[in-house]
Amino acid sequence: MASQIWSGNGMPPAYALVKINPDGTATVITGTQDIGTGTRTVLAQIAAEELGFALEKISVELGDTQTGPYAPLSAGSMTVASVGPAVRLAAHEARQQLLDVAAQVLEVPRESLTIADGLLHSSALPKPVAVHEVLKNLENFMIIGRGARAPNPEDVTVNTFGAQFAEVLVDTETGEVKVERIVAVHDSGRVINPLTLSSQIEGGIIQGLGYALFEQRVLDRDTGIVVNDNLENYKVPTALDVPEIVFEMVDRPDPKANNLGAKGVGEPPIIPTAAAIANAVANALGVRIYELPITRERVLKALGKV
């Protein structure tokens, strides 16, 4: 078993625009990237919830810092916790503009209006009115909300927490370590999307598995040239190496962190995996190995067999 503390708080600067289109769809525009980590999905969810629109009405335009607003890269456990709050604020501002104009067009008190699933509701209306019904007669009128990530709190340190448990089999004749099961429990604040979150956790654990057992840079002792500068000899885990991964989410919003209560989850699951595996190996063998990766050679040396 091993535990983890890591920041994952995100930070300014990060900016976003949310545009409500005449057809009742909305577009999120921000300069960050989605490198397969699910940013596009999660930002759409945040905008949809804040606007009161269905998820499929939201499109997300990423990756252009030339004409779009700046936002940070996909790295450092900071994308969602930095960009997500900016998107929420931008969606909130767009929603206020929409309510302003809807109150005038529909001739109802503004405070009576709410938006749910793309429909404007009001006790002053005989029945709900779709957003695009309000916008379609306004010609080139545009609704654009802007959002900027607020500063981090000054009175607390924002952290993520986690623990992992490893079950291993060690062959004391060959020195081979086989990881049977990893149980991971992580607290990264509010869970916005359980599927993209668990994929990040699994990916992190698999990276940690490579760190624990396989990844080793070999330098020629005379020249310093890396002799295993290829994926044939620098081993990373493949599908067949992946153990059973049991993941438990702690869905606990952190209200001090930012306006979403969500924190980063990219790096945290990588942190405890190697230590949990090394502790399990020590538990199995009764001797401790202090170097990574835990190769067959090191296991046999620790057992005094070579």
Add this chain to the structure above:
Amino acid sequence: MRSFEHVNASDIQTAIALLREPHTEAIAGGTDLLGELKARLRSPKRLVNIKTLSELHEIGYSPQMGLRIGALVTLAQIEQHPAIRERFSLLAQAASSAATPQLRNMGTVGGNLCQKPRCWYYRNKLFHCWLKGGEKCFAEDGENKYHAILGADRCHAVHPSDLAPALMALDATIRVVGPDLDGEISLAELYTKPTESHRQMTILGPGELITEIRVPTPQQNSRGSLSQGDGAPVLVLCTRERGRAA
């Protein structure tokens, strides 16, 4: 990779004639050769495609004749062949333990037996090692965990074939055809220690090709097993009367 001419061989005699020319190499699956070309370990001016030799793609088996595998049969075909899985399971295991499914779909048994070593000094263009025509073997005093200690002379690389130990344990022979040659030798005779004048791991010379691998039917009571460690495969073949390891 430097540019080269690519020609299809219409028949074995044409292939042999073409391969006698200097700066010419044979290509079948290409899984080993392309890696060498990309790393510029070799820069042939002409590649002779021998995949066109249709008679070398066959697998035949009968209890009397034993197993006959054309040199261009892929590792995937060996791995999946019903008679090989049933009667020569050691060979099927060896084929399935090699590389990855993509490479096994392309790589041929002839190429597998003749492939160049995976020694990381040999494969790295920054090291001009003895086997590539240089002065010294960098593995001798270098990073040699996966190299040969016993019996090595000027070169410490090990031959990487997963199939060769299994085939040797099964008493395989090979048919070799060349400019002045058409004969059968045991697979063990194919391999040689590289020498000053012949810096190669096989005895084959220019224009000499393996065309077929022949394996006698093993005794009913023999069983084989292969296990892959960090480096070279470890293989055990036993019969009830006698045990041997290769």
